[in-house]
Amino acid sequence: MNQQERVSPGTAAPAEGSSCSRLSPWVFLVSALAVKTALMTVVLVVLFHRSCGQYKTLPENAQGWHCIPSGSASQKDSWKCCPEGWRPFQESCYYFSDDQMPWNESQQNCSGMGSQLVVINTKAEQAFLYKEMGRQFKHQRNGVILYIGLRAQEVGQWRWADQTPYNETAAFWRPGEPSNKPAEMCVVIYHNTENLWNWNDVPCTTRSYRICEKAAVTL
Template sequence: VQTPFLILGDSWKCCPEGWRPFQESCYYFSDDQMPWNESKKNCSGMGSQLVVINTEAEQVSAGRQMKYQQNAINLFIGLRAQEVGQWRWADQTPYNESAAFWRPREPTNTPEEKCVVIHHQSENLQNWNDVPCTIRSYRICENAVRARSPLD
């Protein structure tokens, strides 16, 4: 089921049911927990990817949506270090330090903590935390919106 949320000209911009729209993407906030690699596969299986946060507006939107997630304290995003301190987005988008939202004293850049979660903090924009990839966490998947004709 597609949920239309924006009409542009003769087409609708749609997100799958249960996904939340923001700008040109749709976001899925999971209600189950799994390690980072399984989270990545789960998003891929839905035709999406772990979220890549490129802007402050996207970070703010993710934080607002987290308020509605019951018990979701940490959510995996698509940022991971292959080597300590060498952060890479899962979709190969270049890591931009000026568009990173680390908590104070993070990242710790230790060999045990190579994956990243958004840690829910009320109204705090700086809420990324590096964690072990093997912990079980919720996740945010991202997918581009689909344009549909109103006749589809």
């Protein structure tokens, strides 16, 4: 009997088993990487769809985002972001229009962008708007008025667009205003006054610029 005939057919089996044993960790590693890749893909797809949903509410001229550090000590790496063309301040984004509409149409236009006419809660917010109006309308020689989200359903009964109760201590009327006339139930800001007290009540059919407000996005 020659050397080849003395080899048993079963002698190759242990070698094959050893080879499979050596491959098992690699198979496990490749499988784990495949699962991880799949999970990351799902997360990215979800984030993409969320961002697309937000983008649909932006003005047509919005091409990106404008972000500033959140300023929070507990979230040092977070950012407050607004659509391009909106101005960030604290927790909100503000849009100053370049066209004029009556109050109702102004509120509808803001609503179509996922926002509302601005609700002013503090002196700091009023000061920001006052400064920003000067920047936005610096080339306007005549007085410019902008709608805010304050109007009255009954004379003297002021209410904000988001149903926030009216707070007299956070109101910034011009001297002698509001006139509280039945024909003047909506409120505008004058941009060319010399101080923060620049609100005035006007007829709601007055065509005016507007300020929209929406919540900033935290990233």
